[in-house]
Amino acid sequence: MPEQLFLVGNLGTMITYAAITVAVAVPVARAGQLRSNKLAVATALIFLTAAIGHGLHAFLAFRNLDRAEHSVPLFWVWALAWWNVVCGLAGAYYWTLRRRIIVNPGAIYVDPEAERCFAEAAAREQAARSTLEAVVEHTDDGIVGVTLDGVITAWNGGAERLFGYSAAEIIGRPAALLADPSGAREQRDVITRIMRGERGVYYESRRYAKDGTPVEAALTVAPIRDAAGRVTGISVVVRDITAAKEAAERQRAVEERTNQAQRMESLGRLAGGVAHDFNNILAIIVNYTDFAAEEAAGNPALEADLKHVRSAADRAINLTRQLLTFTRGDTIQPQDVDLNGAIAEVHAMLGRTIGEHINLMAVPSKEPVVVHADPGQIQQVLLNLAINARDAMPDGGTLVLEANAAELDGDELAMQPPLPAGRYARLLVSDTGEGMSAEVAERIFEPFYTTKPRGKGTGLGLSTVYGIVTEAGGSLNVYSELGVGTTFRIYLPMVVSPGRSPATALRQAPPPRGDGRTILVAEDEPALARVVTRILVNGGYHVLTATGGAEALSLFRQHGCDVLLTDVIMPEMSGRRVAEVIHESRPDLPVLYMSGYSNGLLGTTHVLDGDIAFIEKPFTAHDLLHKIAEVVRERATTPLR
Structure with missing residues (x-):
């Protein structure tokens, strides 16, 4: 009885393994993969050898049914043993292939062509991801991830270059760190709009870098959604549009x-x-x-x-x-005119007629300033401007006539008309009168335009000044503030003199580099603040920019500085007051004042002391960098008072 069961069991197993062999081999053969799909062929061989082995066992069991001694010839024993070795070799071959070829779970065999396509697709996807990561990391735009609570979660290389913070420093901190209070409120409003369903928001705003430098930024804000469409975060693309x-x-x-x-x-x-x-x-x-x-x-x-x-x-x-x-239609007789002599004559003439309520002062140049113009017209220019200044001071004030020389770089914006770069003679007429609004200042040189009461003015005085100056090849600049006063600057081509003073020769040399010194700039005019910042950065300085006195003091307390460059007259807090507060803790800090008013006017009205470091607007980059270097050098060699 056991022999019969052994025979039936081996026959059943043989048939099963043979069926599996056919089930594996036939699809592989139909796919034409008998040579290429080694793993499937090895699988079929294992089941085939196992089927044959069980067939041998069944054959031996069948032969033993008719024998009493149940003995098996030695040949068949060796044949069965060697066949078991073949089965083992087939299994070893399979597992060798199995370790080298990755097969999806549950797969009996793999299609090499399909695997190649899958591998190529995976490689393309990985390459695309790598390219996208490189683009995000190296773009000039800042790309920032933010939570719905305004916390930064992602920070690319562009954002690091734009704001100065590394990813390790900024991730996990609030995005409001980059903005002032009004900018932070704007951020919260935009996040609220995104959470309410807006697909994207574009706006322009000011942000601040790590060192306090303002950055004019264009921000594109969009929602980040999960698979269910819920907003889980916010992406922000930040572009620096300061230069634009x-x-x-x-x-x-x-x-x-x-x-x-x-x-x-x-x-x-x-x-x-x-x-x-x-x-x-x-x-x-x-x-x-x-x-x-x-x-x-x-x-x-x-x-x-x-x-x-x-x-x-x-x-x-x-x-x-x-x-x-x-209209340049009158006959003129140009000749060499010394502007120092011209202001002396006009000063003497006005001293007898202008009135005791006006404090009239003349500030001649320390070096000769000679121009080629009609002397009568130069006097007419000074007289017209002086009379306008007197009319602007009905209750009294100070009127200053000055002459000096100035260097222009050709890029000044407030010149009427513009002048090429060069050295020019300059006349200044400054008053402490009522001043003008920007709208009035834009039209003052138009003929027949006047702000005086009917019958008190013809509107031709300043247009005549404009005609005389432009006929002589010069230009005008006007700086005025309501309730403070006005300064007219007249630039005229200067007659070349045989020699120059040592100071003038020194100014022709390239200005020394800043060597990374930190300059705190306080200027309430944003456009001018950007220009000054660019000049100083190009000159090798590190710049902190403030648009008012309070902000300047805040930046000083946070970062400190090596030099203070401040406008004289600013709303809420003057430049002089800013310097006084800073000098309480840093009495040795060099300070350079700048203003659209002349130094002579500011000195006579006691807005500034006479021995302060001062530079007049408009100034060239060359002049500003030289003046900064002079202030630093003088402070280093002057003991504290």
């Missing part, structure tokens, strides 16, 4: 200057035509008035009437003369 804003501002200024020049040219042609035609009419009026005056001799009443007519005609002649000067 400066370029747009410069372009706007250039367009304004072009439009101003076109308006002045059109008005000049109109005024010139009127003046020339009106002179013909005046010639008739004046001559016939003189004829009538001769005939009216002995008639006092008629003589008095004709005298009034002639006086009115003379006033009309003066007006047309100013129109012709404005």
Whole structure:
């Protein structure tokens, strides 16, 4: 009985393994993979050898059924033993392949072509991911991940270069760290809008780098959603648009200057035509008035009437003369004029007539400043500006006439008209009067434009000044603040003198580098603050920029500085007050003041002491860097008082 069971069991096992062999081999053969799909073939071989082995066992059991002694010939014993070795070798071959080939769980065999396609697809996906990671890391734009609570969770290389924080420093800290209080409120409002369902928000705002430098940024904010579509975070792309804003501002200024020049040219042609035609009419009026005056001799009443007519005609002649000067149609006789002598003559002339309520001062240049112009017209320029200044100070004040030399780099924005780079003679007329708004300052050189009451002004005084200065190849700059005063600067080509002073020669050398010194800049005009920051950074300095006195003190307490560069007059806190507070803890800190008002005016009105370091706006990059170096050098060699 056991022999029969052994025979049946081996036959059943043989049939099962044979069926499995067919089930594995047939699909592989149909797919044409008998040579390429080694793992499937090895699997089939294992089941085939096992089926044959069980068949041998069944054969031996069948032979033993008819034998009493149940003995098996030695040949069949060796044959069965060797076949078991073959089965073992097939299994070893399978496991060798199995260790080298990755098979999906549950798969009996693998398609090499499909595996190659899968591998190539996986490689492409990995390459795309690597490329995307490289793009995100090396783009100039900052890419930042933020939670819905405003905490930073991701920070790329662009953000690190833009703000100065490394990822280790900033991740986990609030995004409000990069903004001022108003910017932080703006951030919260944008996050709220994203959470309410907006797909994306674009806005422009100011952010601050690690060292306090302001960054004009364009921010694109978008939601990050999970598989269910819920907003789980926020992505922010930050682009630095500081340079773009400066370029747009410069372009706007250039367009304004072009439009101003076109308006002045059109008005000049109109005024010139009127003046020339009106002179013909005046010639008739004046001559016939003189004829009538001769005939009216002995008639006092008629003589008095004709005298009034002639006086009115003379006033009309003066007006047309100013129109012709404005339109460059009058005859001039240019010659070399020393501006120091010109302001001395005008000072003497005004001293007798301007009034005791005006404190009149003249500040001549320390070096000769000679220009090639009509001396009468130079006096007319000074007189017109001085009379306007007097009218702006009905309750009294200070009027300062100055002469000096200045270097221009050709990029000044507030010049009317613009001038090429070079060295120029400069006249300054400064007052402590009522000042002008920006809207009025834009139109003051237009003929017939005046802010004086009817009958008190013709509107030709400043247009005449403009005509004289531009005819001489020069330019004008106006700086004014309501309730504080006004400074007019007139730049004229300077006649080259045989020699220059040592200080002038020194200023021609390249300015020394900043060597990483930290300069705290306090300037309430954002456009000018950006210009100053760029000049100083290019000069090798590290810059902290503040738009007011309180912010300047806050930056000083946080970061300290090596030099303070501050505007003199700022809202809420003056530059002098900022310096006083800082000097309480750092009495040795060098300070350089800057202002659109002249140094002579500020000194006479006691806004600044006479021995302070001062630079006038507009200044060139060359002048500013030299002045900063002088301040640092002088502080290093001067003992504390």
